[in-house]
Amino acid sequence: xxxxxxxxxxxxxxxxxxxxxxxxxxxxxxxxxxxxxxxxxxxxxxxxxxxxxxxxxxxxxxxxxxxxxxxxxxxxxxxxxxxxxxxxxxxxxxxxxxxxxxxxxxxxxxxxxxxxxxxxxxxxxxxxxxxxxxxxxxxxxxxxxxxxxxxxxxxxxxx
Amino acid sequence: xxxxxxxxxxxxxxxxxxxxxxxxxxxxxxxxxxxxxxxxxxxxxxxxxxxxxxxxxxxxxxxxxxxxxxxxxxxxxxxxxxxxxxxxxxxxxxxxxxxxxxxxxxxxxxxxxxxxxxxxxxxxxxxxxxxxxxxxxxxxxxxxxxxxxxx
Numbered sequence: 001x002x003x004x005x006x007x008x009x010x011x012x013x014x015x016x017x018x019x020x021x022x023x024x025x026x027x028x029x030x031x032x033x034x035x036x037x038x039x040x041x042x043x044x045x046x047x048x049x050x051x052x053x054x055x056x057x058x059x060x061x062x063x064x065x066x067x068x069x070x071x072x073x074x075x076x077x078x079x080x081x082x083x084x085x086x087x088x089x090x091x092x093x094x095x096x097x098x099x100x101x102x103x104x105x106x107x108x109x110x111x112x113x114x115x116x117x118x119x120x121x122x123x124x125x126x127x128x129x130x131x132x133x134x135x136x137x138x139x140x141x142x143x144x145x146x147x148x149x150x151x152x153x154x155x156x157x158x159x
Numbered sequence: 160x161x162x163x164x165x166x167x168x169x170x171x172x173x174x175x176x177x178x179x180x181x182x183x184x185x186x187x188x189x190x191x192x193x194x195x196x197x198x199x200x201x202x203x204x205x206x207x208x209x210x211x212x213x214x215x216x217x218x219x220x221x222x223x224x225x226x227x228x229x230x231x232x233x234x235x236x237x238x239x240x241x242x243x244x245x246x247x248x249x250x251x252x253x254x255x256x257x258x259x260x261x262x263x264x265x266x267x268x269x270x271x272x273x274x275x276x277x278x279x280x281x282x283x284x285x286x287x288x289x290x291x292x293x294x295x296x297x298x299x300x301x302x303x304x305x306x307x308x309x310x
Contacts, residue, residue, distance in 0.1 A: 033182060037195040042269030048194035051269075056182040056191065061174030068170065077166040101268075149162070 005145050014142045015069050015079075021139065022066030022082055025109040029059035032111045039107035043128070044099070045092045061085065069146070079146035086140040093136065096128045103128040196274050200281065204288040206296045209262050212288070217260035220287065222272035231306040233264060233297060241265075241272040244279055255285055267293030 004010060029036040037055035041048055061081065068078035089108075096103055105111070106128045125131050182188035189195055197203060204212070213219060219236035221228040225247075228238040237254060239247045248255075255261065261280065265272040270293055277287040290296065298304070 030178075030181065031187065033187060034189040034195050037189070038269055038271065041195065044268045048196075049192060052189070052191040052195055055195075056188070057175040057178035060178035060181065061171060064174040064177065065170055074163075074166045074170070076162050078170055080162070080167055081170045147162075 011146065014146055015072065015075065018079070018082060018139060018142050018146065019066040019069035021109075022062045023070070026059040026063035026066065028110045028112070029055070029107065030063065033059075035111040036107055039103075039105055039111060042101075042103055043092055043096055044101055045095060058085070076147050079143050083140055083143035083147055086136050086143060090133060090136050090140065093128050093133050097130075097133070101128075106132055108132065196269070196271050198274070198278070201274060201277065202286070202288045203291045204262060205291050206300045206302070209264075209288070209290045209297075210300070210302060212260050212262055215259065217262055218254060218258035220261060220263045220276065222263050222265040222276040223270075227266070229309045231304045232309075233294070234303060234305045236264075236305075239263070239276055241275050244276065248279075248283070255280070261285060261287035262290055263287045264290035264293045264297070267295040 033056050036059070037052045040046070040055050041051040043051075046054065062085065065078040065081040065085075068074050069082065093106075104127050106126060108126075110126075182191065209219075213233070213235070219233045220239040221232050221236045222239060222241050224242065225238050225240050228236070228240070232238075237251050239251065263273040263277045263280070265276075273289045273293060277289050280287045294304075
């Protein structure tokens with residue numbers, strides 16, 4: 001398993017998938033910062049003014065780290081930035097779930113409100129819950145693989 | 160390739176700076192120093208002032224969905240849910256027109272319903288204050304809720 005994760009093509013695929021996910025996730029939030037600020041506030045992790053600051057800065061960090069990861073520039077550093085963001089997201093989601101707060105729209109990739117129950121993707125993929133927690137843990141695993149120290153053999157094959 | 164902490168910090172700083180710049184000059188920004196829910200014309204009252212208004216006979220309005228109001232409410236509050244505003248407004252308009260003061264509240268922490276209801280009342284010529292942080296602020300101040308179930 002460890003050898004497979006160190007394969008250059010696997011690393012390339014992880015870089016593109018993770019980078020593209022974070023670039024995509026940032027766009028709607030950058031375009032609608034006020035709507036995203038309302039969602040951040042609904043998480044009840046920070047107050048209204050810190051929520052505003054998070055809402056205007058976080059998507060740009062996501063965008064920058066995602067683009068760097070895709071471009072293969074500062075790969076380990078950008079992967080660790082994404083890992084750090086994911087740790088914060090996981091901790092915040094855990095806090096929301098532990099306190100029993102109902103957040104219908106997590107604001108993870110879109111600031112649009114949840115539509116009718118029949119819409120796709122289903123509402124449970126958009127709120128703060130177990131799906132979000134598991135997805136972020138998988139993404140965190142991918143980010144940590146990309147941020148890990150290189151073995152001497154890797155340096156030849158990975159650009 | 161060794162890990163460079165300076166690059167790591169630079170990504171965070173550059174992303175933060177880009178976000179602040181975009182908010183200031185991108186044409187889609189908003190005021191960072193106050194709640195994003197507050198718009199021009201909104202009158203916000205803190206819980207102590209809201210309690211004083213209640214003691215002076217102000218009418219309180221619960222902007223949450225009616226099922227929440229049925230379970231519990233600030234004592235004396237009427238239900239005026241955001242999502243059923245027109246019908247509920249028609250039911251209680253007479254009370255509203257006679258009220259010496261109106262305070263709207265909802266569940267706080269990013270709840271926008273009280274702001275929306277207050278604006279819609281304003282469109283109908285009624286001035287309503289918005290309880291800052293809603294029910295959590297009310298409870299944090301040690302003030303009572305009426306938990307008698309309503310139909």
